[in-house]
Amino acid sequence: MQIPEQNHSVKIISKLINELSKLPGIGPKSAQRLAYHFIKLPKSEVLELSSSLIELKDKIIYCDICQNLSDENPCSICTNNQRDHKLICVIEEPLDILAFERTGSYNGLYHVLHGVLSPINGIGPNNLKINELLNRIKVNNIDEIILATNPSIEGESTAMYIQDIIGDLVPKITRLARGLPVGGDIEYADQMTIMRALQGRQEI
Amino acid sequence: MVNRERSYKTEAIILNSKSFGESGHIYIVFTPNLGKLSINANGTKKPKSKLSGHLQITNRCNLVISKGRSIDTISSAETTELFPNIRENYDLINNVFYIMELFDVFNPINEINTDAYKLLLESLRWLNDNQNINLLILYIRMKILTMSGWDLNFSSCNLCFDENKENLTSISSNHGGAICTVCQSKINNSLTADAQSIKLLHFISIAPREKLLSISLEIPSIKKCLAISEFLIHDNLGFKLKTKLF
Numbered sequence: 525m526q527i528p529e530q531n532h533s534v535k536i537i538s539k540l541i542n543e544l545s546k547l548p549g550i551g552p553k554s555a556q557r558l559a560y561h562f563i564k565l566p567k568s569e570v571l572e573l574s575s576s577l578i579e580l581k582d583k584i585i586y587c588d589i590c591q592n593l594s595d596e597n598p599c600s601i602c603t604n605n606q607r608d609h610k611l612i613c614v615i616e617e618p619l620d621i622l623a624f625e626r627t628g629s630y631n632g633l634y635h636v637l638h639g640v641l642s643p644i645n646g647i648g649p650n651n652l653k654i655n656e657l658l659n660r661i662k663v664n665n666i667d668e669i670i671l672a673t674n675p676s677i678e679g680e681s682t683a684m685y686i687q688d689i690i691g692d693l694v695p696k697i698t699r700l701a702r703g704l705p706v707g708g709d710i711e712y713a714d715q716m717t718i719m720r721a722l723q724g725r726q727e728i
Numbered sequence: 729m730v731n732r733e734r735s736y737k738t739e740a741i742i743l744n745s746k747s748f749g750e751s752g753h754i755y756i757v758f759t760p761n762l763g764k765l766s767i768n769a770n771g772t773k774k775p776k777s778k779l780s781g782h783l784q785i786t787n788r789c790n791l792v793i794s795k796g797r798s799i800d801t802i803s804s805a806e807t808t809e810l811f812p813n814i815r816e817n818y819d820l821i822n823n824v825f826y827i828m829e830l831f832d833v834f835n836p837i838n839e840i841n842t843d844a845y846k847l848l849l850e851s852l853r854w855l856n857d858n859q860n861i862n863l864l865i866l867y868i869r870m871k872i873l874t875m876s877g878w879d880l881n882f883s884s885c886n887l888c889f890d891e892n893k894e895n896l897t898s899i900s901s902n903h904g905g906a907i908c909t910v911c912q913s914k915i916n917n918s919l920t921a922d923a924q925s926i927k928l929l930h931f932i933s934i935a936p937r938e939k940l941l942s943i944s945l946e947i948p949s950i951k952k953c954l955a956i957s958e959f960l961i962h963d964n965l966g967f968k969l970k971t972k973l974f
Contacts (some may be wrong), residue, residue: 645970712778714781
């Protein structure tokens with residue numbers, strides 16, 4: 525059976541579906557649904573979305589100090605004088621900053637590594653922003669570094685690696701506490717979590 | 729009769745994981761009875777996940793897996809053996825990543841290899857004891873090559889069958905192991921090795937762990953053998969392992 529030739533408008537839709545399906549978590553069916561949703565949207569909303577995407581690519585840069593994503597350099601966190609500039613929290617990804625900021629209980633600065641050491645996936649120290657952290661520590665007078673990488677084996681090895689290279693440059697290096705989550709159930713906790721929770725127990 | 733069970737249970741060691749979807753992971757696990765599997769677990773990025781703590785790389789655990797149309801999903805996990813010392817030492821972590829990659833690349837999905845599973849478990853226990861790690865790496869390389877069908881012969885020349893061990897001066901995986909001085913010039917892609925190292929490689933490839941640990945081996949000899957075994961692994965795979973780049 526011969527497949528009928530697609531008309532011009534369908535080609536445009538196919539192109540959009542193809543582009544949308546490149547996005548993480550979007551399969552061909554979802555891409556199709558989104559493409560047809562865009563057709564139904566008012567032109568103003570589509571233009572707003574497209575201009576936001578272009579603006580995102582044009583204006584979003586990495587802060588030279590903390591390596592976080594920002595629209596200004598240095599970013600608003602690094603230039604905020606109300607914050608403690610002698611305290612740096614080292615995190616894996618820019619999204620982790622949002623998690624810390626939501627708590628409202630951290631007033632220091634951040635340093636984003638943009639990943640963790642994972643030799644099995646081909647990610648080594650040179651692929652992360654570790655040299656930038658080292659230079660930052662050498663230039664500034666830092667009192668404490670908080671290593672806030674995830675408590676996974678990759679996160680632990682990254683924390684150990686950083687601790688090894690900055691150990692002599694900073695008076696205090698701390699690691700986030702590990703143990704049971706709030707609202708968690710001890711019955712389901714694994715041995716390592718319970719071991720860590722016991723090691724980090726506090727007097728009440 | 730068609731098997732209508734919707735889930736199955738297995739013991740497994742977690743080899744690797746990668747992020748999948750909004751809050752899940754795809755885990756590469758190695759099992760004694762089902763071989764290497766690629767399975768999904770939902771919600772493992774969330775702090776309250778009941779699975780994530782049990783599904784850490786190197787953990788040995790019991791899994792309940794639900795069958796899916798495209799990929800199976802872990803519905804329950806319980807750790808049965810932990811290797812806590814590995815997680816506390818940066819060098820051991822690097823070595824464990826190398827071991828995991830070695831088992832990952834040498835074992836295709838769904839190919840059952842119970843001996844390889846036993847070797848992995850034995851290796852993790854050895855690594856956790858932090859005892860003679862270079863010898864461990866050498867031991868794993870030689871055993872894994874044998875288990876994968878590359879049963880290399882180090883006792884005689886693989887071309888002219890000369891059994892005089894003092895004449896064995898090079899190694900070629902394409903020709904099945906040791907090569908003598910005379911035959912070395914006839915072949916390409918061989919690695920020069922002294923007779924002592926070839927004898928040691930032969931011993932390591934046949935000796936059980938207990939016997940290996942009971943004798944004292946000199947560090948330079950182990951290092952020479954490590955270089956040869958790395959050549960053999962690279963030659964067999966045809967590519968360099970990612971973990972060796974660091």
